[in-house]
Amino acid sequence: MKKIAIIGAGPAGIEAASILAAHNFEVTLFEKSSTPLSNILDKAFLFPSSVAAADLVDELNAKLLHDNIQLICEKEIVNIKETNDECKLFDKDGKTYFASKVLITTGYTIFDAHRKEELGYGIYKGVISSLDLEKMIRHKQIKNSIDELPQRITFLQCVGSRDEKSGNNYCSKICCVTAVKQAIEARKLLPQAEIYIFYMDLRMWGQTFEELYRQSQEEYDIRYIRGRISEASATFDGKVQIKSEDTLIGQPLKMTTDLLVLMCGMEPSPGTKTLAENCQIAGDYHFIQTIDPHLHDNETAQTGIYVAGSAKRPMSIRDTLSDAAAAAMQIMSDCQ
Amino acid sequence: MSQYFSPFVLPFCAAVLVLLGICIWKYVRWYKHFDRLQKAIFLKNLISWKFIPALWEAFREGILHVRISRKNLVLGYMHRSIALGWFLLIVVGAIESHMAPTESHPFWMGIFFRYFVHDTPSPGISMFFANLMDFLLLYVLSGITLAYLKKVYSRIVGMKKVTKHVIFDQFAKFSLWAIFPLRLLSESLSANLYHNGGFLTQSVGDLFSSSFASTFELLSWTCYSFSLAIFFVALPFSRYMHIFTEIVLIFFRHLGLKERTAKTGFTMYELSACSRCGICIDNCPLNKQLAIPNVQSVYFLRDLRYKRVKPEIADNCLLCARCSSDCPVNIDLMSIRQQARHKQELDTQHNYQYLDNIQPFNAIGRVGYFAGCMSHLTPAIPEAMVAIFEAAGQKYWYMDEDKTICCGRPLMQQGYLNQAGELRRKNIEMIKKSKIQFLITSCPICYQSFKKEYKLPVPVIHHTEYIAGLLQSGKIKVRKDDLKTVYHDPCELGRGCNIYKEPRQILKKTTQLVKAKSEKEDSLCCGYNLGNTLINNEQQKKIRDAAFKNLMHKKPDVIATACPMCKKAFKHSMDFPIRDIAEIVKDNLIKK
Numbered sequence A: 001m002k003k004i005a006i007i008g009a010g011p012a013g014i015e016a017a018s019i020l021a022a023h024n025f026e027v028t029l030f031e032k033s034s035t036p037l038s039n040i041l042d043k044a045f046l047f048p049s050s051v052a053a054a055d056l057v058d059e060l061n062a063k064l065l066h067d068n069i070q071l072i073c074e075k076e077i078v079n080i081k082e083t084n085d086e087c088k089l090f091d092k093d094g095k096t097y098f099a100s101k102v103l104i105t106t107g108y109t110i111f112d113a114h115r116k117e118e119l120g121y122g123i124y125k126g127v128i129s130s131l132d133l134e135k136m137i138r139h140k141q142i143k144n145s146i147d148e149l150p151q152r153i154t155f156l157q158c159v160g161s162r163d164e165k166s167g168n169n170y171c172s173k174i175c176c177v178t179a180v181k182q183a184i185e186a187r188k189l190l191p192q193a194e195i196y197i198f199y200m201d202l203r204m205w206g207q208t209f210e211e212l213y214r215q216s217q218e219e220y221d222i223r224y225i226r227g228r229i230s231e232a233s234a235t236f237d238g239k240v241q242i243k244s245e246d247t248l249i250g251q252p253l254k255m256t257t258d259l260l261v262l263m264c265g266m267e268p269s270p271g272t273k274t275l276a277e278n279c280q281i282a283g284d285y286h287f288i289q290t291i292d293p294h295l296h297d298n299e300t301a302q303t304g305i306y307v308a309g310s311a312k313r314p315m316s317i318r319d320t321l322s323d324a325a326a327a328a329m330q331i332m333s334d335c336q
Numbered sequence B: 001m002s003q004y005f006s007p008f009v010l011p012f013c014a015a016v017l018v019l020l021g022i023c024i025w026k027y028v029r030w031y032k033h034f035d036r037l038q039k040a041i042f043l044k045n046l047i048s049w050k051f052i053p054a055l056w057e058a059f060r061e062g063i064l065h066v067r068i069s070r071k072n073l074v075l076g077y078m079h080r081s082i083a084l085g086w087f088l089l090i091v092v093g094a095i096e097s098h099m100a101p102t103e104s105h106p107f108w109m110g111i112f113f114r115y116f117v118h119d120t121p122s123p124g125i126s127m128f129f130a131n132l133m134d135f136l137l138l139y140v141l142s143g144i145t146l147a148y149l150k151k152v153y154s155r156i157v158g159m160k161k162v163t164k165h166v167i168f169d170q171f172a173k174f175s176l177w178a179i180f181p182l183r184l185l186s187e188s189l190s191a192n193l194y195h196n197g198g199f200l201t202q203s204v205g206d207l208f209s210s211s212f213a214s215t216f217e218l219l220s221w222t223c224y225s226f227s228l229a230i231f232f233v234a235l236p237f238s239r240y241m242h243i244f245t246e247i248v249l250i251f252f253r254h255l256g257l258k259e260r261t262a263k264t265g266f267t268m269y270e271l272s273a274c275s276r277c278g279i280c281i282d283n284c285p286l287n288k289q290l291a292i293p294n295v296q297s298v299y300f301l302r303d304l305r306y307k308r309v310k311p312e313i314a315d316n317c318l319l320c321a322r323c324s325s326d327c328p329v330n331i332d333l334m335s336i337r338q339q340a341r342h343k344q345e346l347d348t349q350h351n352y353q354y355l356d357n358i359q360p361f362n363a364i365g366r367v368g369y370f371a372g373c374m375s376h377l378t379p380a381i382p383e384a385m386v387a388i389f390e391a392a393g394q395k396y397w398y399m400d401e402d403k404t405i406c407c408g409r410p411l412m413q414q415g416y417l418n419q420a421g422e423l424r425r426k427n428i429e430m431i432k433k434s435k436i437q438f439l440i441t442s443c444p445i446c447y448q449s450f451k452k453e454y455k456l457p458v459p460v461i462h463h464t465e466y467i468a469g470l471l472q473s474g475k476i477k478v479r480k481d482d483l484k485t486v487y488h489d490p491c492e493l494g495r496g497c498n499i500y501k502e503p504r505q506i507l508k509k510t511t512q513l514v515k516a517k518s519e520k521e522d523s524l525c526c527g528y529n530l531g532n533t534l535i536n537n538e539q540q541k542k543i544r545d546a547a548f549k550n551l552m553h554k555k556p557d558v559i560a561t562a563c564p565m566c567k568k569a570f571k572h573s574m575d576f577p578i579r580d581i582a583e584i585v586k587d588n589l590i591k592k
């Protein structure tokens, strides 16, 4: 039996592991955190179908119950070296593991909103990130800075994406629809609140997204304003004052809001960055580079090292899962 | 006709007259272009004791070149050997010729002494002079040799790039390089014939045959005279005009003259005082990190002097003042750059009427706090200041908490003087009516503006000065932790306003302060200075990355700075912790 190592037990890692295990490969799955799916556990409901994230977590975890899969948690892999048709993996403490092929599925991390200080994240309590809101929705409790129900929630798109100043010129792809998803969930919890979304342009690329966007306006009364928010400050009563411009009517705009939700983009996770650098397979913005975006989109410049999911570029869960399946297929055919 | 005349002295004599004439004409014309205030200051201080320190500085800088030697020893030696050596050749030559036993001592006699004077009554004294003059000649020649080597291989004087010169400069330079070898040759040939040389000229002269010497002596002296003449005539149009102008400028400065917002005759003096030494090229971030040629101060001043400066050159500068701190002539490069940016046509027709809606506030007994537009983009800084005011029990008026009026400096830097004036007018009105005790700013850009561009009835201090004062007087107490910090000197605060001490005092009291590789006057610009609107994000990052590397020298945990702009620069696309000094102090406050 061939031994395959997979680094990162997110949706991509688990999907690939279960396919490979079903085809009689011996899979070792390394995970840095104490449990798999650390990046899904903190989500509430998932687009496109509004399924509860907890349900998807259960289904994916069930896939791990296979004799050919060995899951090792709290194990951070930092380097891979290829010698004589075999890959040697190094963990943080210098221990080594062997496998004939390695799949990297170390995923993403969300942009650290502290870096855009003008938006006041970490300074004003009323400014939160999309992930913070996701957690609030999960616990069915959206509160403002003084623990009351917010009367107004404002989303700001493209924080740390499409932004030359933060060094991320790319679009993170999932945050537009995530904002629509979150705005609808917020409306369900707060029927009285005003909900605004400030955007540059809305990227409703999925088949059902446009419809979701229409519904959000017609059924959930979400209001959209085209414009970027340039700075935020606190008001004496614990709210957030924002300065912006409505670029459709060309008017400067100042308003207060209980919550300012920053839709932070996706960046390569620290694990992805480290492996990309140490294995010399780093591409744009420190994501992992594949050989060819069409025909060899799971292979890297290092033979024996493959990549799948959001370690390559921002991706939704569905895209991540199909990418993982593709990577598993590629590994199987290369092992013959 | 004097016995000390030969037709070959004529080119020299004529050139001296031409040189004097042109210099006086230029200096008078420039003086006429002084503005009223400058003229008044000049006339008021003209007769005063200020001349004595000026004289001393003129000697140190015009002859000894002390500042340039401090920057670069070899280059300093080169300048000094030529200036001091030549100066002494003239002085000693004059003394020597006055000791000659004749009635008349024409002024050129010292220059061509060995051609005219062959034997003297006291051989001991003349031997002494001959050797002394030879020694001085050798000294100058060593400098000329260095200058030549510098052209061939600039690293010899520790420079990566040397100035590319214009044609007049080339003319003057080659004649300057010819003067002293020709003098050596001429004196050696005369020494061969009359045995009146010193250790150098005599031994060189003895290498020739006497028939060769007698054939070529006159020709050689003629060439020497011509090379002097060419140099003198080219001088006022070339960079060598700095030789005299630098000295005049030193006197002017001691009399209290300085640059104004618009170009004046004083600027013309400054332009001509630039020796085009090129010291300002190597450390300019636009050269070092971006390899942009032709925009550095030396080129900018040169183009301005020859009236061919292009806006894209005047505008392509960070105003980081690194060159000003390097310039051995202390030219006010930042003011001159800003003068050249004045955008007259675009600087009208702006509606600042909304300013009148902002109401003044009575703040008797309080201090004023002006965060500045930039600090509003780094809200942790004003938040920290407010916490510090409260901890110190300081009553304050947060002047731009809600309605922000810019200090106007960014507009000044880009040449919109009238618009900046509108903003200044309103801010001055607000500050005057508020009756505050003094004004504290968080942004060094505002600080420099309030300090230098405003005339305020109250003192202005930066928050680092304020906090250092609070710590000194014990009004706030802080604990010291193990955090290893390095201090990034913001250009506007350090080189701009000379504040280096207070930030470091504060950091030493709150953290473990380590040194950056280059610090204080030599610190590196973060690249995000508002002075330059022509470079793009990628280029800014390159400059920032170099500054970052400089700070990482001793592996600190945190970068501390005292400017919202610098803070943002290091935050953009970087994960390294960066904090303002005010934030560090706030976190380390010991609650009473």
Ligand SMILES: Cc1cc2nc3c(=O)[nH]c(=O)nc-3n(C[C@H](O)[C@H](O)[C@H](O)COP(=O)(O)OP(=O)(O)OC[C@H]3O[C@@H](n4cnc5c(N)ncnc54)[C@H](O)[C@@H]3O)c2cc1C
Binding pocket: A007, A008, A009, A010, A011, A012, A013, A030, A031, A032, A033, A036, A037, A038, A039, A040, A043, A045, A046, A047, A048, A075, A076, A077, A078, A105, A106, A107, A108, A109, A110, A130, A131, A134, A174, A178, A181, A269, A270, A271, A272, A308, A309, A310, A311, A315, A316, A317, A318, A320
């Ligand atoms: C606020 C928000 C809401 C979202 N909502 C949705 C949604 O509704 N629907 C949807 O489709 N998508 C959503 N997404 C996107 C979704 O989270 C990603 O598509 C998905 O998590 C990508 O999976 P992955 O397996 O590629 O990476 P990840 O989920 O990031 O998994 C990577 C795993 O690798 C581990 N790891 C990292 N480095 C190492 C290492 N060196 N050694 C060992 N293990 C390591 C990590 O701990 C992690 O468990 C959302 C994203 C955000 C930010």
Ligand code: SF4
Binding pocket: A157, A158, A159, A161, A162, A170, A171, A172, A173, A174, A175, A176, A177, A201, A202, A203, A263, A265
């Ligand atoms: S998906 Fe939308 S919010 Fe996210 S980066 Fe792209 S455009 Fe901006």
Ligand code: SF4
Binding pocket: B273, B274, B275, B276, B277, B278, B279, B280, B281, B297, B298, B301, B326, B327, B328, B329, B330, B331
């Ligand atoms: S500006 Fe100053 S440093 Fe630059 S060339 Fe002129 S004299 Fe030298």
Ligand code: SF4
Binding pocket: B283, B284, B285, B286, B295, B296, B297, B316, B317, B318, B319, B320, B321, B322, B323, B324
């Ligand atoms: S101010 Fe800075 S950027 Fe401008 S010329 Fe001088 S060193 Fe270069």
